[in-house]
Amino acid sequence: MVQTRSLIDEHGRRTDGRTMDELRNVKIQVGIVKNADGSAYIEFGKNRIIAAVYGPREVHPKHLAQPDRCVLRCRYHMSPFSTDTRKNPAPSRREVEISKVMREALEPSLMLEDYPRAAIDVFVEVLQADGGSRCAGITAASVALADAGINMRDIVPACAAGKVDGKIVLDINDVEDKEGSADMPLAYMPHLERVTLLQLDGILNQEEFNECLDKALQGCKMIYEIQRRALIQKYFGDEQELKEES
Amino acid sequence: MREAISRSKRLDGRDLDEMRTLEIELGIIGKADGSSRVRLGNSEVVAGVKVETGEPFEGLENKGALILSAEVLPTASPYVEPGPPDEETIELARVVDRGVRESEMVDLGKLALIPGKVVYVIFVDCSIINYDGNLFDASSYAVVSALMSSKLPVFEVQEGEAVVNTGKKMDPPLTTIPVSITAVKIGDSVILDPTAEEEACMDARITITTNSEGKFAALQKGSTGSFTIDQIKKAAEIARIKGEEVRTKIKELTSNGH
Numbered sequence: 001m002v003q004t005r006s007l008i009d010e011h012g013r014r015t016d017g018r019t020m021d022e023l024r025n026v027k028i029q030v031g032i033v034k035n036a037d038g039s040a041y042i043e044f045g046k047n048r049i050i051a052a053v054y055g056p057r058e059v060h061p062k063h064l065a066q067p068d069r070c071v072l073r074c075r076y077h078m079s080p081f082s083t084d085t086r087k088n089p090a091p092s093r094r095e096v097e098i099s100k101v102m103r104e105a106l107e108p109s110l111m112l113e114d115y116p117r118a119a120i121d122v123f124v125e126v127l128q129a130d131g132g133s134r135c136a137g138i139t140a141a142s143v144a145l146a147d148a149g150i151n152m153r154d155i156v157p158a159c160a161a162g163k164v165d166g167k168i169v170l171d172i173n174d175v176e177d178k179e180g181s182a183d184m185p186l187a188y189m190p191h192l193e194r195v196t197l198l199q200l201d202g203i204l205n206q207e208e209f210n211e212c213l214d215k216a217l218q219g220c221k222m223i224y225e226i227q228r229r230a231l232i233q234k235y236f237g238d239e240q241e242l243k244e245e246s
Numbered sequence: 247m248r249e250a251i252s253r254s255k256r257l258d259g260r261d262l263d264e265m266r267t268l269e270i271e272l273g274i275i276g277k278a279d280g281s282s283r284v285r286l287g288n289s290e291v292v293a294g295v296k297v298e299t300g301e302p303f304e305g306l307e308n309k310g311a312l313i314l315s316a317e318v319l320p321t322a323s324p325y326v327e328p329g330p331p332d333e334e335t336i337e338l339a340r341v342v343d344r345g346v347r348e349s350e351m352v353d354l355g356k357l358a359l360i361p362g363k364v365v366y367v368i369f370v371d372c373s374i375i376n377y378d379g380n381l382f383d384a385s386s387y388a389v390v391s392a393l394m395s396s397k398l399p400v401f402e403v404q405e406g407e408a409v410v411n412t413g414k415k416m417d418p419p420l421t422t423i424p425v426s427i428t429a430v431k432i433g434d435s436v437i438l439d440p441t442a443e444e445e446a447c448m449d450a451r452i453t454i455t456t457n458s459e460g461k462f463a464a465l466q467k468g469s470t471g472s473f474t475i476d477q478i479k480k481a482a483e484i485a486r487i488k489g490e491e492v493r494t495k496i497k498e499l500t501s502n503g504h
Contacts, residue, residue, distance in 0.1 A: 085304070093336045100333045107470040178305075184465070194472035198452070200465035201348050209462050209482055213475060 038148025280396020310357025
């Protein structure tokens with residue numbers, strides 16, 4: 001990749017003013033799609049993503065049903081207006097792959113055996129894309145699944161770390177994704193301590209690899225707190241009030 | 247099988263971290279600019295390189311284009327039906343592509359003809375002939391060895407921006423040899439180079455690509471299970487060490503008769 005400009009200034013600030021270990025602004029709202037069984041809206045930097053969950057419900061076509069467990073289906077889709085140049089609305093190979101890794105990232109957190117012969121559909125629509133839309137999408141989808149009341153083992157936050165200007169930084173944005181030298185998205189179940197999604201694009205040595213992994217892990221833990229607060233906010237109102245009551 | 251693997255035994259008698267025999271045949275398709283047939287145990291993949299000229303990708307106007315595809319042929323197993331690629335095949339092509347692209351194996355900067363307008367377009371297509379597990383590594387080795395043995399047609403820009411094929415051939419501008427290593431988790435054990443039977447009972451899969459310097463270039467976790475952070479760090483180290491062994495093997499197999 002061609003380095004066209006410096007992505008970290010002399011004060012250690014990044015193109016959007018963040019430090020190396022700082023997340024972009026993350027805001028999660030729960031239950032914004034009225035018809036859905038569960039939903040969440042996430043603003044993650046400039047990402048604007050809606051996740052809606054339908055189910056458990058009957059499987060169509062019926063032959064896809066599993067006698068002992070529920071089928072989880074995921075669709076990650078980008079709206080045509082979500083990118084700088086218009087995106088063709090037909091699903092691209094990239095979107096098909098992300099839909100798959102997203103499903104595999106969420107599945108370990110769900111007790112699918114509790115809903116035999118049923119299906120759970122997760123629809124993730126990227127209204128505006130910044131770097132890291134798959135991580136933001138997984139983060140929102142996991143909250144939406146919790147909002148739908150699906151039996152879960154853990155929540156799945158996701159966050160990327162990467163290498164920019166020779167330094168390992170947390171939460172790669174769009175410019176850093178395109179011009180930086182490595183991007184590692186991670187999804188992690190914080191209580192079960194298990195990695196459910198991990199990808200890497202770009203060159204890292206062994207030491208950088210481990211540092212990157214640890215940094216993404218810290219990011220996931222921070223995002224987990226935001227997910228937790230968003231769910232508490234919806235179901236119990238303000239967390240402060242809750243504490244006062246108890 | 248799970249019980250056997252928990253006792254460090256595999257059905258084909260291999261050690262948990264032992265790869266199957268790798269065979270590479272080069273130049274099997276005369277009409278292609280580079281080709282190879284790779285057998286990894288009973289998994290068999292044919293890869294062909296075809297070179298044309300065309301428009302560059304958006305945002306990469308001064309670089310040649312590399313386009314990689316994979317198709318699991320209906321010959322590969324009784325369970326494959328012809329048709330458009332399913333998500334597993336798309337993932338396969340994209341993971342193999344990522345290894346080649348992110349390692350910058352081909353120096354695409356040297357393959358522009360008229361910057362912004364005409365560049366070399368390198369197609370590498372994989373056909374999976376027989377499926378017995380670990381298509382990620384088998385396809386990756388096929389693509390890499392096909393590229394290594396390829397001879398690109400030399401195009402020249404003449405006056406008036408006409409691009410002509412000179413009929414000459416050149417070696418592709420290669421910078422490194424990316425090698426992918428796939429490990430799967432079955433129960434608490436992590437094994438390398440799984441067969442179809444082993445993949446059928448895997449919990450999770452991880453594919454890690456390293457370059458010639460032993461640096462990591464690409465990684466993909468797959469399947470519905472999960473890994474601990476320690477398992478990943480260990481897998482990364484194994485991928486680096488085993489990757490170097492496979493790289494030596496690929497170099498040896500591609501140098502014979504070429």
